[in-house]
Amino acid sequence: MFAAERRQLILEMVRANGAVSLRELARVVQTSEVTVRRDVRALEAEGLLDRRHGGAVLPGGFSRESGFPQKSHLASAEKTAIADLAASLVTEGEAIVVGAGTTTQELARRLARVPGLTVVTNSLLVAQALAHANRVEVVMTGGTLRGSNYALVGSGAELSLQGLRVSRAFLSGSGLTAERGLSTSNMLSASVDRALVQAAGEVVVLADHTKLGTDTMFQTVPTELITRLVTDEPPAPDDRAATELQALADQGVQIAVAGPGGGGTDSGGPAGRRPRRMAPPPAAAKTDDLPLPGQRRAHPGGGPPPQLRGAASLAEQPPGNGRVADLRRR
Structure with missing residues (x-):
């Protein structure tokens, strides 16, 4: 999977769930946590999400609540x-x-x-x-x-x-x-x-x-x-x-x-x-x-x-x- 495809999928997951751990992102995009961490940093630099402890969340000071299924x-x-x-x-x-x-x-x-x-x-x-x-x-x-x-x-x-x-x-x-x-x-x-x-x-x-x-x-x-x-x-x-x-x-x-x-x-x-x-x-x-x-x-x-x-x-x-x-x- 190319970097652009990974980052788009990561962004979609964060938008759907509000917050996603690096482990979960790595599992879904089928790559290492090190690679996912680089992708998250790149998306944060574009203002599309925020990095949080071991994961990524929607941009802004507070996280919104995800639905129970997510x-x-x-x-x-x-x-x-x-x-x-x-x-x-x-x-x-x-x-x-x-x-x-x-x-x-x-x-x-x-x-x-x-x-x-x-x-x-x-x-x-x-x-x-x-x-x-x-x-x-x-x-x-x-x-x-x-x-x-x-x-x-x-x-x-x-x-x-x-x-x-x-x-x-x-x-x-x-x-x-x-x-x-x-x-x-x-x-x-x-x-x-x-x-x-x-x-x-x-x-x-x-x-x-x-x-x-x-x-x-x-x-x-x-x-x-x-x-x-x-x-x-x-x-x-x-x-x-x-x-x-x-x-x-x-x-x-x-x-x-x-x-x-x-x-x-x-x-x-x-x-x-x-x-x-x-x-x-x-x-x-x-x-x-x-x-x-x-x-x-x-x-x-x-x-x-x-x-x-x-x-x-x-x-x-x-x-x-x-x-x-x-x-x-x-």
Whole structure:
């Protein structure tokens, strides 16, 4: 395929989806990520798109929201690895909330095997994934159906969450930055996500590397309320994504990275690199020990919460020692 043909196809994919990862572009145009990166730079120089961490987006300061069919095919391997790792946090008999999104839908498919679990959700797709799980109780919010992502939104959804008390909220979004936290492109979705956060003792954000450093219109979870981030490993040359991870870690967000082969899946990273795994989660907290809704959990000794630990966790050492930034030298 000639360069002009590749670039036209790349441009069409970005216009159709809003944002596309370099890995996905390389797969579709059947070339290397190095070649795709050169094509993206050339298109950016012409003002036709913007480069973002490990991918390309529509030009402009904010990314627009893609439709669900398009999003479900973006970074699918990364989302699978993230879902595998996030599922290891959930323990038997726990009560959690799971927001709408393609990554949280992948998580829900893995939660069907957790006995005694109660899942509160505003997502029809999350509920569908758990519909035949005999050992899992699913509680749906009320609200108005938003067809683009099969989620219930509006005052009905928010009112049904009042007085709710769960241990964790698992949320995704359109973008994640250290400055503003998690954000989305839709006001109604953002409002419901904020209500989900208020019901949870801690917040776990699921976001693949293409969302790191991307800012969208409506803030859903400020950085100080994010307990953990479960993400995939950015491509080796992606300095900006590694910098964003370091900034999040410096603000006390615990980082867990699903590497190639992590959780029994292949995230598409370089061959031979060991998978990054997260330490086993602590036992589910008793209801009396949970912090007030929307507050960060207190940690012994004060200060920011300890980093997730594991053989290859990005947060193996205290923030500021350059562990996350080491990704930039790989």
